[in-house]
Amino acid sequence: MNRRLMWCWSSCLLLLATPTRASEVSVAVASNFAGPMQIIADAFAKKTGHHVTMVTGATGKLYAQIKNGAPFEVLLAADDTTPAKLEAEGLGVAGTRFSYAFGKLALYSSKAGYVDTAGAILGQGGFQHLAIANPKLAPYGAAAISVLRELHLLEMLRPKFVQGENIAQTLEFVVTGNAELGFVALSQILVSGKAREGSYWLVPEQLYPALRQDAVLLKKGEKNAAARALATYLRTESARRVIERHGYGLPPAPSGEHSEAPPHASK
Amino acid sequence: MLSAADASAVRLTLELASLTTALLLLLGTPIAWWLARTTSRWKGPIAAGVALPLVLPPTVLGFYLLLLCGPNGAIGRLSAALGLGTLPFTFGGLVVGSTLYSLPFVVQPLQNSFEAIGARPLEVAATLGAGPWDRFFTVAVPLARKGFITAAILGFAHTVGEFGVVLMIGGGIPNKTRVLSVAIYEHVEALEYSDAQFLAAGLVAFSFLVLLALYSLRADSRPS
Numbered sequence: 001m002n003r004r005l006m007w008c009w010s011s012c013l014l015l016l017a018t019p020t021r022a023s024e025v026s027v028a029v030a031s032n033f034a035g036p037m038q039i040i041a042d043a044f045a046k047k048t049g050h051h052v053t054m055v056t057g058a059t060g061k062l063y064a065q066i067k068n069g070a071p072f073e074v075l076l077a078a079d080d081t082t083p084a085k086l087e088a089e090g091l092g093v094a095g096t097r098f099s100y101a102f103g104k105l106a107l108y109s110s111k112a113g114y115v116d117t118a119g120a121i122l123g124q125g126g127f128q129h130l131a132i133a134n135p136k137l138a139p140y141g142a143a144a145i146s147v148l149r150e151l152h153l154l155e156m157l158r159p160k161f162v163q164g165e166n167i168a169q170t171l172e173f174v175v176t177g178n179a180e181l182g183f184v185a186l187s188q189i190l191v192s193g194k195a196r197e198g199s200y201w202l203v204p205e206q207l208y209p210a211l212r213q214d215a216v217l218l219k220k221g222e223k224n225a226a227a228r229a230l231a232t233y234l235r236t237e238s239a240r241r242v243i244e245r246h247g248y249g250l251p252p253a254p255s256g257e258h259s260e261a262p263p264h265a266s267k
Numbered sequence: 268m269l270s271a272a273d274a275s276a277v278r279l280t281l282e283l284a285s286l287t288t289a290l291l292l293l294l295g296t297p298i299a300w301w302l303a304r305t306t307s308r309w310k311g312p313i314a315a316g317v318a319l320p321l322v323l324p325p326t327v328l329g330f331y332l333l334l335l336c337g338p339n340g341a342i343g344r345l346s347a348a349l350g351l352g353t354l355p356f357t358f359g360g361l362v363v364g365s366t367l368y369s370l371p372f373v374v375q376p377l378q379n380s381f382e383a384i385g386a387r388p389l390e391v392a393a394t395l396g397a398g399p400w401d402r403f404f405t406v407a408v409p410l411a412r413k414g415f416i417t418a419a420i421l422g423f424a425h426t427v428g429e430f431g432v433v434l435m436i437g438g439g440i441p442n443k444t445r446v447l448s449v450a451i452y453e454h455v456e457a458l459e460y461s462d463a464q465f466l467a468a469g470l471v472a473f474s475f476l477v478l479l480a481l482y483s484l485r486a487d488s489r490p491s
Contacts, residue, residue: 060456129356134439137456162356162438165456173438178337178355 025226026053026071028062030078031168032140032185033101033213036246037076043242044233050226058166060137066091066218073221074230076100076213079139083216096217100234102249103211104186105143110175110198119201121181122153127160131173131182134163141170143208144183150207186247193245205249213248273466275442276450283358283446284426287365291373291422292415294366299377300403318375320368329435332364336436356438361446364432372421380414381407416484424477428470 029037034056041052055062055070059078066072066086075092077083080099086092107122109115121127133141141163148154162178164170167185174182175196183203189196215234221227233239240250269277302314320328335342336354343353354360384407392402408415430448437444439453447466454463 058456060458063458064455129438131438134453134456136453162440165434165439165452169435172333173355176333176337177339178333178353179438 023048023050023226024053025050025073025221025224025230026055027074027076027227027230028066028070028072029054029056029076030059030062030213031056031166032078032103032187033076035187036242036248039242040234040239041230043238044230048226048229048233050229052230058137071220073218073224073227074215075218076215076234078103078213080212080214083214086216086218091219092216093219093222096231097214098231098235099212099251100215101213101243102251103140103143103213104205104247104249105140105147105203105208105211106184106186106189106200107181107203108171108174108184108189108196108198108200109181110177110196111180112197112199115181115199115201117201119151119203121201122148122151122157125156127180129162129173129179130157130160131162131164131170131179131184133167133170133183134165138164138166138170139211140167140183140185143211146209147183147203147207188247190245190247269465270462272441272445273450273462276445276447277466277469279358279442279445280427280447283361283365284423286362287369287426288373288419288423290362290366291369292419295370295373295377295418295422298370299374300381300407302374302378303381318371321371325368325429325431326435328368329364329432332360332367332432332436336360336363355436356440356444358443360436361433361444364436365426365429368429368432369422369425372425373418376417376421377411377414380411380417383414384410413485417481420477420481424474428474 027037027041034054037054037056041054044050045052055072057065059082062070062072062075062077063082063086066075067089075083075086083092083097087094087097107115107119115121122130132144135141135145145154148157162173164173164182167188170182171184171188173179174184186200186202189198189200215231217227217231237253240253244250298313298317302310302317333355334340336346337343338347338353347353354363388406388410389402392406397405428448429446430452433444433446434449434452437446437449439445439449447470451463451466451470454460454466
């Protein structure tokens, strides 16, 4: 019995000591993109043999971790300001930033037929709570505010706001029925291409500034070929199909050049 | 340095902690008394239930509160039917959540001090003709005074520092559910480190003073 334990223990140690570093890439991913990124990472690993370690979290939190020496090699942020800031601070590799997705905002209710396809319910009222992500922390929250401002409903609806600290928590408020409706990401209510139970309005994109999500190669990954390969892979057609299927808009397709970031033009 | 929004968060936190502490003493005293005296086979399960918030992540408690007390949950349906509305996103909801979460911090010190009294002083009081209520208020409560002080301080301080539950069920509404810990968290997340530090340092100093008071009190009054 004791011998068997010893054997287990030593084989565990051996496993831990096996060198796998050479083809590993560690990527920090904004929570909202964790789902599609998992699929992309799996496909990437299958194709290239590189192993992807994924850490997900709020972009602000990931930023603070990177600033404090977290060993991430690529960052997929939920905004475009964080990668730019990292590059300016020398923590991102200059010239490696690119947009990988555009977030789409949706007004969602877990009740079928509750939200009409033009969002008229916002003006009609009749609900107690409107969930939004904290606009100070989450780009989707800021987008929701700008939609309400455009619709001249901001002041009327402000007393009904309940804020999630991120869009995941905002969705939770809506799914549990505690808030009748809320502004969430389209990507959250699409489960492998099909909408969750309930009703939603896909908010017209001219009502809010583009929710550009940028990626950047981090200093720690500068020398890692696998990290660069992953950044390149994100712009391939197969990765783009995954991104689109999950409810994101796509940046313009990259031209033949593969290591150059596509221009930051709006679509 | 203290913005109006942050000042309101501080005030709200103190209100929440005071109300929660009062409620906890009311609820916790009979529970602790029962746990200290009983030989029932339910003692184990009840004590374990009271201690659960010590080991569960607050997000678990917050999540269940959100599910159960929402309009689709059992408790939520009941409270809505009674005309009380639903708990999430209200100050009352925070009070309920914090009470559950801080329960062991109040019950356990009280239970310990009730147990420390032992049966004898109560038996003596009984032979002198004191009824059960009389025995409790004139014998047990004065003897367990330190337990009450410890329980009140811990319950209050723990509620001030509470974060997970209020984040899950609060909804961050200014003047209603945006308490100090949530305000600090928001500042940190928004990279407003100087605002965060101001509040956080205040909380550290406050917590230290509270604990210092608690431990000095204990050291002073060790029974000889």
